Amino acid sequence: MTGLYVGSTAPFSGKNLFIAALGLHYKRKGLSVGYMKPVGASPAKDAATNALLDQDAAFIQQVLGLEQDPGQVTPVVVTQEFLAKAFASGCGDMMAQVGESFRTLSQNKDLMLVGGSGDLLNSGKYCGLEGTSVARVLGLKTLVVDRYGANGINYDAILAAKEQLGDSLAGCAFTDVPPEHLDEVRGFIQPFMERRGVPVLGMIPRDPFVGGIAIEDLAAGLDATVICSPQATDTIVEDVLIGTMQVENFMIHFQRRTHSAVVVGGDRSDIQLVALEGGCPCLILTGNLYPNGMILSRSETLERPIVVAKQDTYTAVRRIGHVWQQQKFRDQAKIAKGAELVASALDFPALERQLEM
Template identity: 30%
Template sequence: MILVKPSVYLAGLEYSGKTLIAYGLVKKLKQSGVNIGYFKPVAVARKKLEHKKPVDPDVLALKEALGVEFSEELLSPVVLSETYLDLQDEALGYRERIIKSYQELSARYDAMVVEGHQGPEALVTLGLSAPQVAKLIDSTLTLVIRCSSEPIIDRIVDRIVLYERFASSFDAKLFGVILNAVRFQDLERLREAIVPRIEALGVKVLGVVPESSSFFAPTVRDVAEALDARILTGDIGLDGLMEDVVVGAMGLEATTRWVRRATNAALVTSGDRTDVILQVLELRPSVVVLTENLYPSAQVLAKARVLGIPVLLVPHSTYEAVEMLKEAQRMIASMSLRVKERAILSALEKSLDWKSFASLLGI
């Protein structure tokens, strides 16, 4: 344990929304005049910078979006690959690196928001699981759960019991939980039955955030970057959000029916499906992704230009493009954080227990 400033450690499963919540917390508190910093002690490399140094793109995104001047190495001192079991001999060095970076960084701030990596139990074999690292830097452990990922809402209590006991096994305490992306139909059950059961465990519910697909949705600009696409037209629509994906391999009637049902849809099809593309453009999708480098007709480009709808050209097959779009929906970019900033802050302002966070962070 080391003596540092007050901090909250956000742990959660992959795609729980902890990065968005970390961003929202830091941004909101900065706007309120709090000198607060961001730290991600352990990350998984999913990108390389120009000098070939591996980095977590989420760290890059928050560094840029929050205007943080410190290096990626200081903000996230341990960056591992997804294969790590042979790194046991390096574990002590990793912990020392985390302590050194955290002491240096936290000295510049009055409070800290710390983001965990892929899951509370991940890297326990290296002594770098969420409760182990939270205890190492004396940070208050808080769990973020994406409730829409739970098919049975009551299982949230089981999951919290599991992680509370897991934390206790390392002499760490699970202080609180943020229930994120709660489906509308689950809100009443959650508030009346589940929240009281959680708090009876001694775990404080720090927020109930209703589900919003736009909360997680990437921008069309993010999609273009993820697909390494050529933008044929529609630059003015690049900051729009993409929430649903519709594959234009069906007939005209079936494709248009699915687009009507979708929200902020991306149509993925080959460029020679002129009849389908023209009809779908009338329905105002967020973006049209043309696969296998099949260039569209002049009529398609002219209509998309008039409507301000981006048309992207990619060399990938339709299947490959859809899989890449799924991955893009899980990624966070600094530009999309800025685009969605108002929506993120609005959701968190209404949903988080700010008095508890203020007390927790000593502000």
């Protein structure tokens, strides 16, 4: 049995995407694939059994067509009760529980994929389950995923992982790399990392659809109300356009970004109508102001949801940015598209050499 631990330099970097892509790839090649997420931070109750589970792990099981015991897949689910006990009296030997679950799940498997939680170096340290320790105890090689951010690639965190993991670091992969920075990453960062003994196994370019977010998730993140066309709130929006300008200027920007949700004051019916007629997937009206009857009617006819937010436009846009940054890959269409991107960009032969497959 071959195993791989997938960790990241920070939360929300694309671990689930890589787990799904790798699992689907190797299942298509005929391998028996197992999955585990030792520590889960998204607790929920199973609808059928009322048992505690992790939402991310449940989604990945669904994507990979697995029916493993959720309690084995995620033996440690972090709840408020778990944290209270950990801080008051300690957690006990959680690693032994993780090891037992891993041995059970890996039976008769060709490949075992283990997903990290939070960031590889620090998350879970309070209970002895930080990613580097888990990978080491389970005897797994590690792939570190880093999402291109405001400051570029987090090479310091990757090198820190190399120091801790040594030769058991299989390599790193970069996600959400803007197309205009791909040459820079290939020309400077990749050679630097490889000189330091860290293979760069893939660079996943930024994709508007994969990086988009469902309207219903935007509404939930804003604590806002969907007042029209709720049946279409599973639509993915790729960006947000702020409609505070004059109509003529708005049209110039909107023509280049027609898959964007438009954030606009509830009293700006001129912008609202132009956006709806131009194919805008969603209006987000700020200031807790409702639209007039004509806008409501067009929204229903065109099946374009309208979301009413309590916040002013500036606050709503900041909140949307936060929600966008912390979104998780729990949408089947996005996972399918993202898996295609990973499959086309990841150096599978190099990864397989690292794993001795």
